[in-house]
Amino acid sequence: MADEWITIQEASQQSGYHSEHVRRLIRAGELKARKVVIVWLVNRTSLQAYLKRQQRQGEKRGRKPSSQTP
Numbered sequence: 001m002a003d004e005w006i007t008i009q010e011a012s013q014q015s016g017y018h019s020e021h022v023r024r025l026i027r028a029g030e031l032k033a034r035k036v037v038i039v040w041l042v043n044r045t046s047l048q049a050y051l052k053r054q055q056r057q058g059e060k061r062g063r064k065p066s067s068q069t070p
Contacts, residue, residue, distance in 0.1 A: 005034070005041035015051055025050065 011031075012019040022042065026033040032046035 004044055006044050006047070008040050008042060011042040011047050015047060 006014070008019050008022050008026075011017075011022050015022065017025075022031070023040070025031045026040065026042065030050055032043035033040050034043075035041075
């Protein structure tokens, strides 16, 4: 069960997001988290699911068309 919850710093390292962005995602309800005494812990499964959703959205967006005119 201990491996299920990681610190914000660990979530930041695993995701590549700045720790402040991870905190914003927690406040927005995008990530499951809980506060233990003074430390916020992020649910690892929640983080992985969020990253997969973001990756799929990026794939759907594809490349932007060039704005150059022939």
